[in-house]
Amino acid sequence: MIDVQNLTKTYVGKTAVDGLSFKVEPGEVVGFLGPNGAGKSTTMRILTGFLSPTSGTARVNGFDVFHQSIDARRSLGYMPENAPLYMDMRVKEYLQFRGAIKGLSGSLLRKRVGEVMDACALTEVRRKIINNLSKGFRQRVALADALVGKPPLLILDEPTNGLDPNQIRHVRELLLAFKGRQTILLSTHILSQVEQTCDRVLLLHQGKLRADDTPQNLVRKLRAASDLHLEVSGGTGFEEHLAKVTGVRKITAEKQEGNWSHFTLRIEARTDIREAIFDLALKNRWQIRELRRELPTLEDVFVELTHV
Amino acid sequence: MRTFLILLTRELRSFFYSPVAYVVIALVMIINGFSFRAAVAILERGPQQGSLVSWTFHSQWFWLSYFFIFPLLTMRLFAEERKLGTFETLFTAPVRTWQVVWSKYLASVVLYCLIWVPSLANFFIFESMTAGATEIPHGSLYGIYLLIFVMGLFNLAAGCFASALTSNQIVAAVLSFTISLMHYLLGVFVLYLGRRIPEQFVELVHYIATVEHIRVFTYGLLDSRPIAYYLSLAFVFIIGTHQVLEFRRWRV
Ligand SMILES: Nc1ncnc2c1ncn2[C@@H]1O[C@H](COP(=O)(O)OP(=O)(O)OP(=O)(O)O)[C@@H](O)[C@H]1O
Ligand SMILES: [Mg+2]
Numbered sequence: 144m145i146d147v148q149n150l151t152k153t154y155v156g157k158t159a160v161d162g163l164s165f166k167v168e169p170g171e172v173v174g175f176l177g178p179n180g181a182g183k184s185t186t187m188r189i190l191t192g193f194l195s196p197t198s199g200t201a202r203v204n205g206f207d208v209f210h211q212s213i214d215a216r217r218s219l220g221y222m223p224e225n226a227p228l229y230m231d232m233r234v235k236e237y238l239q240f241r242g243a244i245k246g247l248s249g250s251l252l253r254k255r256v257g258e259v260m261d262a263c264a265l266t267e268v269r270r271k272i273i274n275n276l277s278k279g280f281r282q283r284v285a286l287a288d289a290l291v292g293k294p295p296l297l298i299l300d301e302p303t304n305g306l307d308p309n310q311i312r313h314v315r316e317l318l319l320a321f322k323g324r325q326t327i328l329l330s331t332h333i334l335s336q337v338e339q340t341c342d343r344v345l346l347l348h349q350g351k352l353r354a355d356d357t358p359q360n361l362v363r364k365l366r367a368a369s370d371l372h373l374e375v376s377g378g379t380g381f382e383e384h385l386a387k388v389t390g391v392r393k394i395t396a397e398k399q400e401g402n403w404s405h406f407t408l409r410i411e412a413r414t415d416i417r418e419a420i421f422d423l424a425l426k427n428r429w430q431i432r433e434l435r436r437e438l439p440t441l442e443d444v445f446v447e448l449t450h451v
Numbered sequence: 452m453r454t455f456l457i458l459l460t461r462e463l464r465s466f467f468y469s470p471v472a473y474v475v476i477a478l479v480m481i482i483n484g485f486s487f488r489a490a491v492a493i494l495e496r497g498p499q500q501g502s503l504v505s506w507t508f509h510s511q512w513f514w515l516s517y518f519f520i521f522p523l524l525t526m527r528l529f530a531e532e533r534k535l536g537t538f539e540t541l542f543t544a545p546v547r548t549w550q551v552v553w554s555k556y557l558a559s560v561v562l563y564c565l566i567w568v569p570s571l572a573n574f575f576i577f578e579s580m581t582a583g584a585t586e587i588p589h590g591s592l593y594g595i596y597l598l599i600f601v602m603g604l605f606n607l608a609a610g611c612f613a614s615a616l617t618s619n620q621i622v623a624a625v626l627s628f629t630i631s632l633m634h635y636l637l638g639v640f641v642l643y644l645g646r647r648i649p650e651q652f653v654e655l656v657h658y659i660a661t662v663e664h665i666r667v668f669t670y671g672l673l674d675s676r677p678i679a680y681y682l683s684l685a686f687v688f689i690i691g692t693h694q695v696l697e698f699r700r701w702r703v
Binding site for chain 2: 188191192193194195209213216217219221223225227228229230231232240241243244245246248285288
């Protein structure tokens with residue numbers, strides 16, 4: 144559905160995207176991640192034909208985004224960052240206008256506008272002027288606009304930016320409902336959402352691709368070790384005892400709370416020593432208040448790959 | 452073509468969503484009332500050279516309305532989209548740049564024509580009220596409106612160009628006003644220099660002088676050169692607008 148080869152975009156004196164290559168297969172939901180200024184929006188603008196690449200090629204649905212721009216644009220629905228809209232139009236009128244320039248007409252147009260207003264919960268506000276809508280509603284209008292032409296590919300730039308948790312959940316459910324039927328490339332800074340919705344993650348840093356894998360694989364591969372939180376009391380020399388447990392790599396003593404000692408243990412990959420710890424405590428008659436394994440998250444991967 | 456009509460409709464509607472259209476129409480109507488009145492007053496004083504039409508379009512009132520129309524009509528067209536970021540939604544839909552440029556331009560032309568309707572009506576109302584006692588030379592009347600139309604085509608195109616350059620409507624308006632005014636001044640400065648300049652140069656300036664064009668047309672003469680001149684200038688500015696919008700897609 145998307146095929147990007149060696150894409151480079153240089154603004155005056157600044158390389159925003161640097162030799163980027165990736166593919167997105169039909170039906171995939173791909174998360175496009177990266178810190179601020181990584182080049183996500185720039186890449187999306189090239190894919191949607193808004194900007195030209197400095198070098199390299201990109202194809203959408205088999206059409207070159209530069210040379211066959213109109214055909215490529217017909218195959219995609221795009222929601223830009225910050226949801227720009229015509230502020231003086233009414234919701235329904237706007238969606239009808241957008242549907243019409245995307246080639247819909249007559250009863251099909253009316254039907255599609257009705258459908259996307261339902262899907263994005265806009266029916267109540269259909270007569271309101273967009274300028275008077277709250278940010279969440281505007282965001283949904285922009286999403287409805289991306290959907291209205293029923294394109295095989297959706298490109299969404301931070302669709303949940305600035306929404307409250309309920310709205311974020313609503314958008315997530317909407318995306319999950321499309322899963323399998325629609326190809327989606329979405330950029331976001333909410334990593335928990337990526338873990339829940341995306342089949343694959345593209346991680347961009349300073350215009351270069353840093354990772355291209357499933358969220359699970361990324362987490363598994365990148366953090367060799369996981370952490371264990373332990374709070375114990377009723378003894379002394381905890382550290383010496385814990386160090387003898389096989390699989391413990393490093394022990395960090397955290398702050399003491401009364402007579403409770405708090406440790407963070409770095410554990411070897413793919414081992415679970417929680418039972419061993421419990422046995423150890425039993426043997427030495429320690430009390431345990433907390434024993435919690437912390438699985439690495441996509442956030443850890445993100446930080447590890449992109450911090451400077 | 453369908454896409455073009457959809458875009459044109461949206462542009463026209465958005466003119467009437469904002470108060471700008473109504474304000475401009477009202478203001479021009481009032482000012483034209485003044486210039487018409489001024490012309491009538493002159494003719495009341497006794498036999499004059501020149502007709503009601505030529506006196507109307509030689510009053511200062513006319514120039515007052517002439518210059519502020521173009522910035523007001525065109526400043527919003529592109530600058531607002533650039534500011535709102537809606538260029539991004541517009542140009543990622545399957546529309547071509549020329550469709551966008553021409554639809555916006557044509558919308559402003561349509562509005563411009565609407566603006567002059569009341570002033571044209573002045574003449575006909577006056578004629579019917581005086582029951583034919585006044586003589587209105589129809590040839591020069593249609594001539595001058597044709598000229599106003601093509602002058603508008605040029606100035607509106609220049610306004611579009613100015614609007615495409617910036618995201619600030621005020622800057623666009625000032626730029627558009629400056630272009631119109633410079634063009635006008637280029638035509639009148641010879642009058643102030645007197646005859647100390649070579650004859651060919653005066654010829655050349657007359658070729659582009661708006662005041663001169665108005666003089667010729669209000670006398671009922673139809674000259675194709677000014678018309679060709681304004682049309683080609685309009686075309687140049689429209690091409691320029693197109694290039695400015697396409698700039699972001701240039702591969703350097
Ligand atoms: N029009 C422009 N002119 C010059 N530089 C630009 C322009 N647009 C973006 N940049 C630069 O290109 C880089 C990439 O920007 P881009 O907007 O693609 O980042 P992003 O990954 O979308 O960031 P964010 O998460 O903040 O949205 C940034 O360093 C930015 O400053
Ligand atoms: Mg961005």
